[in-house]
Amino acid sequence: MGTGRWPTAWWRTAVRFAVTTALIGAVTGLPGVAAADGTATGSPGGYAFAPGARSVKGTARTTDAEQLEPGRTYRSSLARKATLYYRIDLTAPDTAYVPVTAVPPSDATVAATDGITVSVQDTHGTSCSYASARFGGGLSPHPVTALGMREAGRTQCQGAGPYYVVVERLDATASGSKSGSGSGSGGASSTEAWGLEIAPVTEPPRAKADGTAAPEDWDSASPEPLTGTRKERTGGAGFAGARSLGQGVWGTRVRPGQTLFYKVPVDWGQQLYATAELGNTTAGHGYVTGALGLALYNPVRGDVADAADGYTGRQTAAALDPLPPVEYANRYAVSGQVNAMRFAGYYYLAVHLGGQVAATFGDGPYELTLRVRVEGTPHAGPGYAGQSEPAKLFEVTAGDREAAITGEAPGSGTAMKALAAGGIGAGTLLLTGLGLWTLTARRRAAAQTRASAQNPTA
Incomplete structure (x- = not known):
């Protein structure tokens, strides 16, 4: 085979392979990530890390610490007893926000007190913030998220320069608990490393300060539950693949050990209400503590509120307490739930069905219904003196509202358009190169054919 003269059949095969690979990647997703339409893929309990997340290694010393850039998502690992x-x-x-999501293996053994702590410290060792997240009484391994912060304008941790994000693993074994599954804290924890997803963001200051008083009056009454026809909307397997939801009644199926992620656009001045309902089953009998869990996270993945309920095989529900309208000044409130409703954008709903449900009632899947209500008239934001990283994180666009209705990515319009963006885009460079090489090969072959016709004795 001569240099630069590849057989036409080879090129056709290569192009077909590239197109097929790109389309398969778009439809099914790569291992451990969400498919192009945002639905959960892989085995129950599997978390879909953000596609393209950079690998970063946490270190035991600040002098060796690797840098995180706001606006990017990172993937790391947390061993037992580790502080990174x-x-x-x-x-x-x-103002900087650094959410850290810990993901234990789906078959890990966890205790109620297992989890992580996240803090941000300055170069003097002063702690700017401290937060923790634990698995709770359901004793079912699932993603948990804790948020570290450096808030500008506060009395400490001010000024430009390097800061350190400190992530520590909490587990019952490390605390000296005895072995065994037991109850209460859940006994000893298994020792596998946990995956970490880290997604630092920054929020610019306001162009004009308007005081630091938190809103005092807001409607804290629970509205009537939404009724109507349930619309199917499968969930995502991680924050990055969360499916959009608007106001309405939404349904899907969930298996024990699985966590489904959704996102709801909530604008300045709006209130969000959400309830998760688990349908009844005719198989098995007994009781599972904390079987159904519903958690709400704000646009920077900060914990806002959560609810849980046990399961006896009859239908049950977990409902979030009423939350205040989204306002910039909420950040000055003492209440953690009010404080967390501090900016517009996507609010994330994470629904988890405890793994213990399988042993008592079977593998399912189980019918899940979400009732989501968004009330209030949107108003203008605080007027930022700059751009967030990533950009436009704290705003709700017309495309976001459309996506909440259709379930597609903002601006996608149709499923095929999303397929093209997610799958074919992944193979753009390969396809472009193959296309150019194919065109060159065809022109070269045509030129050789013409030359042979003009000079048959050559």
Whole structure:
């Protein structure tokens, strides 16, 4: 085979392979990530890390800490008893948020007190914030998220420069608990490493300060539950693949050990209400503590509220307590739930069905219904003096509202358009190169044919 003269059949095969690979990747998703339409893929309990997340290694010393850039998503690992450090460089006026999601293996043994702590520290060792997240009484391994912060304008941790994100693993074994499954805290924890997803973001200051008083009056009454026809909307397997939801009654199926992620656009001045309902089953009998869990996270993945209920085989529900309208000034409130409703954007709903349900009532799947209500008239935001990282994180667009109705990505229009963006885009470079090489090969072959016709003795 001569240099630069590849057989036409080979090129056709290569192009077909590239197109098929790209389309399969778009439809099914790569291992461990969500498919192009945002639905959960893989085995129950599997978490879909953000596609393209950069690998970063946490270190035991601040001097070796690897840098995190706001607006990017990272993937790391947390061993048992470990305390890890990462570095983030901040400007003076920006507020930084560093959410860390811990993902234990789906077959791990966890205790109620297992989880992580996340803090942000300055170069003097002063703690700017401290937060923890634990698995709770359901004793079922699932993604848990804790948020570290450096808030500009506060009395400590001010100024530009390097800051350190500190992630520590909490588990019953490390705390000296005895072995065995037991009850209460759940006994000893298994020792596998947990995956970490880290997604630092920054929020710019306001162009004009308007005081620091939190809103005092808001409607805290629970509205009437939404009724109407249930519309099917499968959930995502992680924050990055969360499916959009608007106001309405939504349904899907969930298996024990699985966590489904949804996102709801909530604008400035709007209130969000959400309830998750688990349908009844005719198989098995007994009681599973904390079987159904519903958690709400704000646009920076900060914990807002959660609810849980046990399961006896009869229908049950977990409903979030009423939350205040989204307002910038909520950040000055003492209440953690009010404080977390501090900006517009996508609010995430994570629904988890405890793994213990399988042993008592079977593998399912089980019918899940979400009732979502968004009330209030949107108003203008606070007027930021700059852009967030990533951009436009704290706003709701017309495309976001459309996606909440259709379930597709903002601006996608149709499923095929999303397929093209997610799948074919992944193979764009390969296809472009193959196309150019194919065109060159065809022109070269045509030229050789013409030359042979003009000079048959050559």
